[in-house]
Each structure stands twice: as structure tokens, then as C-alpha cells.
Amino acid sequence: MGVKKHILVIPGDGIGPEVTTWGKAVLEKIGADFGHEFIFNEALMGHAGIEATGNPLPDETLEKAKASDAILFGAIGHIKYDNDPSAKVRPEQGLLKIRKELGLYANLRPIMLFDELLDASSLKPEILKGTDILFFRELTGDVYFGEKKRSEDRNTASDLMIYHRYEVERIATKAFEAARVRGKRLCSVDKANVLEASRLWREVVQELAKQYPDVETEHMFIDNAAMQLVKNPKKFDVVLTANLFGDILTDEASQIAGSMGMLASASIGDGTGFFEPIHGSAHDIAGQDKANPLASILSVALMLEISFGLKDEAKKITAAIDKTLKDGYRTGDIADANTDKTKILGTKAMGQKVLD
């Protein structure tokens, strides 16, 4: 039986609009094929929100977000603000605020490895082969949301790295539950040899681990984890970490999947689920039909599976991507020396291939 769902599309900045177009197109196709009714709405955020309303997260966007069943997001950020450290209003504030307002405390980032892309990575294929990691990045706490200060003479700046027990508990619980139905290994990453917030983190995870005797729990310092991820990615199953460390590790891990253009993420928590590629706004290639739409399409697969429980539909999408890659088609970011030059596609052609 078909479901009826309201989906909010927030294209955002840079390559965001180009890639979400294809995520949406795939949703429409799935709806038609499987008899689901997906009702779309659109809203502004980030630089696009600032341009239109002066606000990186317009009130209207937040209302629409709360009223929808799931959100498909593109990307955020603008070079203008990156180079102006004194700007008061910034695109990224929109993303941080919506994460907080929707209570999206758990950011899931699966590192999927399409066999066809083994050679697209800078890592050796034998190091990569068999890697399958699921990151749980805490998303509404840490130094991201702690108090920010700038002294009056502007010579001193600070951000408070802060965690509360309940914040660690709820994300850690989700990670343990996931580990239980996956490889039964959980690696919690922190910097407990230096940071008090990490020591609280480690305490909570140690306590919780007692309730999951079937899961093998390990604690690793962030510096070591950043190293091990390159040295031997296969050793990881579920990785649990704080907001800042998760930001860094998952971007690093994108090289495992060949390219950032291949990675999707799901943010879940108290309310509406939020699905987005890991890649950023990439202004250098925006509007040039060069962006890889696969991360947005994979975000849609995550949405179907996690928010709507539609596993077959999600599988259909990953299978379509797999087939497209097997047929030799690539966007520029995942092409390598062996790629047939005639099969290097732009955003639109790649989106269309998957659709077909």
C-alpha cells in the first residue's frame, strides 16, 4: 500500500539546487513506480535565505520544516562569508539553527563503498576493500553551540566546548543499538587525555557499554582515529563521536568512498528527519553542470529507509546507482585514469542515467 508524505526540499547554496533537483526527480520516480504520494514543498536557507529575507533560516522555512515528514537538503555556504571573518550574519547559522530547532542530535554518515569505485580513491584498493563504517556524529552540542565570545578590543575570541550527560547518552544509545544489528563493534572517539568534555563523554559511553555486552566497545583518541582511518579503515564498524570530531573524521572518511560526492547523511532526533549530502556548496563548480548528484540521490535512499521505513524503495535506488557505475559512467570527481572519457558525465546526464 502506498504512503502519503510531505517532503520539504531546501536546495540551499552553491551546487545545492543542481543536486537536489535529481534527488527530487528520483523521489518522484519512486513514488510513481511504487504507488506512493510524495507532496513537495520548497524553502530557502543559508545564503539563499539571507539574499531573500536577510535571515539564513527564515521563519517560514522553519515552519514548513516542522510541518513536513522529511527534509531533503542541498548544501550551504558562500565564499563571500568565508573570507569575511567579521560578518555577523552567516549562511551556516541557518543550518546550525535548523539542526537545533528540529532536535536533530544524531547525524548518521554511512561510508558505503561501491566496488566499482575502489580505484577512484587515493587509498590502495587492498586497504579499502571490505570497508563498511557507520558514523554517529553528535549534532546539536559541543563547541558548535557553546557560548561564543569576542572581547571588546576584539583581541580575544572563545567558544565553549560543552556536553551534558543526556546529550551523550541519547546519541550513544543510538550508536550501540546500531552496532548491535551490524558488526557488533563500536569505537567511541574522544580526546579524554586532554579535554574534560571528552572525559564526561568517555564515562557515559563506558557506563552504557555495560548494557551492551554483545557489542565490543573501544575508546580511541581523535588524533589516533584520524590516523587509523587512513591506515586501516576496515577495523571500524560503528564510530561514535562528538560534533566537531565527527565533522573532521567523516570528511576525511569520504576519501574511502572515492569522493565526497558519494556520501549522504541522515540527521535524526526528536522530530522531522533531515537528509543531505556530506559535500558542501562547492562554489567553484556551481552552475557548471559538474557536481556529482549521487550523494543527493543517496540521501533520498536514506530518507526512504530511515524516515519512511521503505527498504525496498531504498534498495532500488542503490541498485540503480550500482548499475550506472558498473556501466562505466562517472562524474569528474570519481573518474580515474581508466575511465572511458566518453562516459564522464555532467550532473544532469548522471542524474538521468540513474533515473533510467
Next chain:
Amino acid sequence: MGVKKHILVIPGDGIGPEVTTWGKAVLEKIGADFGHEFIFNEALMGHAGIEATGNPLPDETLEKAKASDAILFGAIGHIKYDNDPSAKVRPEQGLLKIRKELGLYANLRPIMLFDELLDASSLKPEILKGTDILFFRELTGDVYFGEKKRSEDRNTASDLMIYHRYEVERIATKAFEAARVRGKRLCSVDKANVLEASRLWREVVQELAKQYPDVETEHMFIDNAAMQLVKNPKKFDVVLTANLFGDILTDEASQIAGSMGMLASASIGDGTGFFEPIHGSAHDIAGQDKANPLASILSVALMLEISFGLKDEAKKITAAIDKTLKDGYRTGDIADANTDKTKILGTKAMGQKVLD
């Protein structure tokens, strides 16, 4: 003409004593060969300091450190404390305190690539070849030294990430000066799209960049930098970053050099220079004659060059290491499938080979 220098050896914890033994032996040999007088003293720090005096940085160690011309350090940390987040006294406090007390605000971590080790890395040789990076990690500020708090009910923990303008200025100046005499490219890594401390960081670097028009300055977010370092390490020349980000990036970068066992670091600033391997105490292999002594020996090369201005002596050491590697000798961490099994050496045999 020979110089006369007082060198303090602080072996520290875990594999520290095993590897510094060889650093010291190489110094003695250089002294004899080049007619320098190196006068050695020894002191305790870390877990070794706690065991002997209850203090991870005994007063006597600090006094000896201040009175010496350079310090050769081993490693710090103990598994006992890693798993006990509530311990009040911790080995790492010794290292953090000596960095602060000696004003060692600039930590230089060169990523040297011995050609012989191209295959020891998990990265593809063609990605690695030609990589030559010099990291400048700020070492006495950031969330490492900001106020740490734990609420009375122990449910909330925080660390203050804080920077002052002068702290950024002095390390950035050192990095720009180095870039000027190297590849003339500087990449400053921060998270200015989220953190106020990073926005101050970026402001200061932008201002300073105007005084170095001959250096091409770039700003990169830490998540992107963690990714680019794996994707295309060759693009970096001098990398300038804060304490925490530097900790993470340099450990990650160790995979470029094949192994953490190959990387040395120099901490400099207001007083006595401090030289140490990047690797940690590695308790799992301590006392087993398995540790790679090359990072400690390379630390000595950095000491000779940076603290004493003895370039020829430093070169002699890297040449000796190069020859040892060319002759096919490896410790376990840098051996690969093609290594002649009879040439895989323990700590002592490897140290002796370089000495010879």
C-alpha cells in the same frame, strides 16, 4: 669548531625510554665525530614522574629543563589513565605543563618522505610522491589550556577554546617566515564558518599575509583539510593551524610518511627547544624491542639543525637513515609485503644499523 651543549633527556613512558636511548646514542656519535661536547642529564615526566614523585612534571625536571640547551623527549601516557576518565592526576598534564612553562608555542612537524618507504603507506605511491609538508601547530593555547569545568553533579563538562591575537600572530609569523624560504605557499586551517576563535585566527592570518606578498596564502576549513590531506597531499607546503586541529592533522599526515614511527617534531618558542617523536607511548609494544627508533633519531636531527644550527650534522643523520632504508632494513611498522623478512629489525638492531 666544536660546540658545548647541555642536553636533557626525558625518556617518559611506554616505548619512550627504548627510543630515546638511540636518539642519545646518535648524539654521542655525532659529538665524537664532529668534535662537539654534549653533556647529558636525565629527568622524569608523565607516568614515570607520577610513580616516582606523585607529580607528572616534578619541579626538578622543570628546573633541569630550563637550565639545558635542548631537550630530547620520548613519549607520554599510560593506559591506566586512559580508561579512568575521573583520574585527577594524569601523565599528559606533565607534557602540557612543560610546553606552557617553557613557552613552546610553535610545534614544527615536517612530513618527510623517504623514497624507500613509498610502498609502506596505505596511500597510493603516485599520490604520495613529491609530498613535502611542514606543519606549524600552535602548542600553548586553544581548548588544551582554556578553563576546564565539571558541574557539581558531574553531569556537565566543558573546556574553553580560546585564542588571543598575540598567540596567533607569533606562530603565524614563524609559519610565514618558513613558507618564504620553502615552497612559498601557506595554508591556514581553521573552522571560521562556525567558531569565533577561528574567525580571530583567520583575521590575524589575513592581516599578516599582507606583509608576505611573496607567499601564496590560502584558508581552509579543518574538515576539508582532513580530506585534502588524504586526497592530494602534494598540494600542501606549509600548513599553519591551532593546537587541537594540528594534533589531529599531523597524526593523520603520519600515514603519508608510511608510519608514525618516522616522524619527529620540534617545539620552539621563548626558551629551550623540545624535540620528540610524534608517536605516543604505545604501551602495547613497550619493552618488546619492537618500537621504531627512527623518529627519536630524526628528533635529534631537528635538534642539531634548529637549536644548535648544526646543519651538516643533521644531514649526516638523515643520510644514515636513508642508507639504512636503502639497504632494505625496516622495523615492523614500516615493513611491507616486499620486505626481506630477514631485514625486519627490532629497536636495538635498527638503532645500531643507523649508528654504523
